[in-house]
Amino acid sequence: MSDQKQTDLIHYTDSGALYGKPGLDLLLVETLHCRAVIAKQGAQLLEFRASNREPLLWLSPKALFEPGKSVRGGIPLCLPWFGDNRVDPTRPKHGLVRAKTWELAGVKELPRGEIELVFTYCHGGNALFSTAFLCEVTMILGRELDLQLRLENRGDESAEFSWAWHTYYAVDDVREVEVRGLENCEFLDKTRGLRRFTQEGVLTFPGEVDRVFENAPAQQQIATRAPIESHSENCHSVIAWNPGAELAATLADVGEHYREYVCVEHGNAFANSWQLAPGEMASAALRLAR
Numbered sequence: 358m359s360d361q362k363q364t365d366l367i368h369y370t371d372s373g374a375l376y377g378k379p380g381l382d383l384l385l386v387e388t389l390h391c392r393a394v395i396a397k398q399g400a401q402l403l404e405f406r407a408s409n410r411e412p413l414l415w416l417s418p419k420a421l422f423e424p425g426k427s428v429r430g431g432i433p434l435c436l437p438w439f440g441d442n443r444v445d446p447t448r449p450k451h452g453l454v455r456a457k458t459w460e461l462a463g464v465k466e467l468p469r470g471e472i473e474l475v476f477t478y479c480h481g482g483n484a485l486f487s488t489a490f491l492c493e494v495t496m497i498l499g500r501e502l503d504l505q506l507r508l509e510n511r512g513d514e515s516a517e518f519s520w521a522w523h524t525y526y527a528v529d530d531v532r533e534v535e536v537r538g539l540e541n542c543e544f545l546d547k548t549r550g551l552r553r554f555t556q557e558g559v560l561t562f563p564g565e566v567d568r569v570f571e572n573a574p575a576q577q578q579i580a581t582r583a584p585i586e587s588h589s590e591n592c593h594s595v596i597a598w599n600p601g602a603e604l605a606a607t608l609a610d611v612g613e614h615y616r617e618y619v620c621v622e623h624g625n626a627f628a629n630s631w632q633l634a635p636g637e638m639a640s641a642a643l644r645l646a647r
């Protein structure tokens with residue numbers, strides 16, 4: 358692919374130019390198939406919309422674009438731990454990589470016109486997470502969205518990694534959304550001290566919902582106007598979250614907008630966390646379509 362083509366399809370821009378809030382470097386991808394915006398911080402997809410389709414992702418109108426802080430919306434990647442750190446809860450929630458600047462290691466136009474972007478982040482090992490690791494995220498931006506994760510333990514001891522693609526889907530009203538594909542599955546309820554329950558029927562969001570499904574099925578459907586299909590490979594945990602009105606009012610970058618999204622996150626957390634030996638590599642994938 359020529360450099361010219363590369364610059365035609367990908368624009369290097371920033372959050373000041375796109376959202377009127379300077380702070381983060383962004384990539385804007387516009388092709389016949391789709392439009393996407395990605396922050397180099399966290400390799401975080403902020404927007405994705407297939408041509409003539411509804412936007413897949415929600416980006417908060419109150420989002421902040423501050424270096425070192427995850428942006429509210431799109432698909433932040435939580436890694437190397439999901440949620441509170443189990444050893445030391447004072448460590449940042451959801452791990453480290455969502456607030457770090459990643460390297461754009463590859464850009465390719467595929468034969469059918471999809472754009473493939475490869476981002477890498479290398480952690481050297483520090484007081485927050487002692488094991489060194491290499492993380493690679495590949496995004497294939499076409500009519501559908503394909504995400505792939507490769508994670509390698511580069512340390513000299515075995516370590517536990519828990520992680521999730523923390524996807525914020527755009528919906529008309531979360532109170533009318535149904536998530537299908539989790540019926541009869543057990544979940545840990547984060548709003549009730551992580552006690553275990555069984556999901557009776559489809560999952561709905563009448564108020565605050567924060568549920569961790571371990572050993573979850575590979576496919577879900579978010580039933581709303583213009584339904585969303587998710588298909589994962591080697592992602593055994595699904596986390597469903599919406600804060601509801603009361604909790605949202607305490608989140609400066611959500612507030613009254615909580616009805617506009619639902620999070621259905623895919624990864625490997627809690628009982629599904631990855632234990633990787635030195636030099637061991639693991640991978641997973643997620644395909645999303647609307």
Ligand SMILES: O=P(O)(O)OC[C@H]1O[C@H](O)[C@H](O)[C@@H](O)[C@@H]1O
Nearest residue numbers: 440450451547567596597598620
């Ligand atoms: O506000 P954040 O750190 O991005 O976390 C947002 C949410 O992420 C996950 O869905 C967790 O299960 C929730 O407990 C958490 O509130």
